[in-house]
Amino acid sequence: MVATISESPVLTQDELKKIAAYKAVEYVESGMVLGLGTGSTAYYAVNRIGELLKQGKLNNIIGIPTSKKTEEQAISLGIPLSDLDTHPVLDLAIDGADEVDSYLNLVKGRGGSLLREKMVEGACRKFVVIVDESKMVKTLGGSGLAMPVEIVPFCWNFTATRLQNLFAEAGCVAKLRRVAETGKPFMTDNANYIVDLYFEREIGDLKVASDEILRLAGVVEHGMFIDMATTVIVAGECGITVKNK
Numbered sequence: 001m002v003a004t005i006s007e008s009p010v011l012t013q014d015e016l017k018k019i020a021a022y023k024a025v026e027y028v029e030s031g032m033v034l035g036l037g038t039g040s041t042a043y044y045a046v047n048r049i050g051e052l053l054k055q056g057k058l059n060n061i062i063g064i065p066t067s068k069k070t071e072e073q074a075i076s077l078g079i080p081l082s083d084l085d086t087h088p089v090l091d092l093a094i095d096g097a098d099e100v101d102s103y104l105n106l107v108k109g110r111g112g113s114l115l116r117e118k119m120v121e122g123a124c125r126k127f128v129v130i131v132d133e134s135k136m137v138k139t140l141g142g143s144g145l146a147m148p149v150e151i152v153p154f155c156w157n158f159t160a161t162r163l164q165n166l167f168a169e170a171g172c173v174a175k176l177r178r179v180a181e182t183g184k185p186f187m188t189d190n191a192n193y194i195v196d197l198y199f200e201r202e203i204g205d206l207k208v209a210s211d212e213i214l215r216l217a218g219v220v221e222h223g224m225f226i227d228m229a230t231t232v233i234v235a236g237e238c239g240i241t242v243k244n245k
């Protein structure tokens with residue numbers, strides 16, 4: 001007799017993102033003012049919110065989008081929108097992240113939306129981050145992937161050089177983000193540029209690094225979200241993990 005071993009199906013990264021997003025939407029209640037995140041993971045959360053509104057399972061939601069792209073998505077789903085001027089305090093925001101450390105500090109902005117995200121998510125009572133397990137890291141910036149910084153276009157090379165020099169000990173290389181197809185500088189929703197910082201070694205104390213970056217004239221904001229997330233939902237092959245601050 002031949003025994004057959006049934007293989008358990010492996011979930012794709014997109015499926016994991018969707019699982020995390022749906023779990024986060026369980027935190028949404030009728031009447032809430034919601035920060036709507038940006039990126040491939042937040043996309044599923046925004047879609048789900050639209051679906052629940054259409055089904056009448058959620059009512060009186062007001063969304064505050066963190067990018068033009070999310071704004072378009074929310075409009076297409078019929079989610080009522082507003083802004084921070086009208087609603088300076090939000091109940092909840094749901095968004096993805098590029099990196100999450102064990103203290104729930106984040107790197108965001110590899111999709112270019114960090115400034116509006118930081119403004120909206122910094123104004124929320126609860127900030128729920130949704131990621132698949134590949135985003136969990138030991139140290140922010142230690143993955144060899146980009147740490148984005150939004151800068152004004154004026155003399156961008158001057159600002160990029162100052163950023164690189166700031167982290168010379170960490171072997172930092174600063175690169176202006178460009179659009180792959182055209183080679184032109186990538187332009188944010190706020191008509192700014194992005195400089196991506198790549199580190200060879202650890203950058204040390206995140207708060208110190210944050211303060212030093214923000215002190216440079218020409219810098220608008222950086223992609224380190226320190227002490228902002230209240231909950232991180234991680235979807236992995238073994239299920240969902242919810243980490244609370």
Ligand SMILES: O=C[C@H](O)[C@H](O)[C@H](O)COP(=O)(O)O
Pocket residue numbers: 037038039040041042095096097098107108109110111112113114117
């Ligand atoms: O600029 C983009 C945002 O910060 C995203 O939330 C972040 O890059 C994560 O995006 P994704 O869910 O597509 O990995």
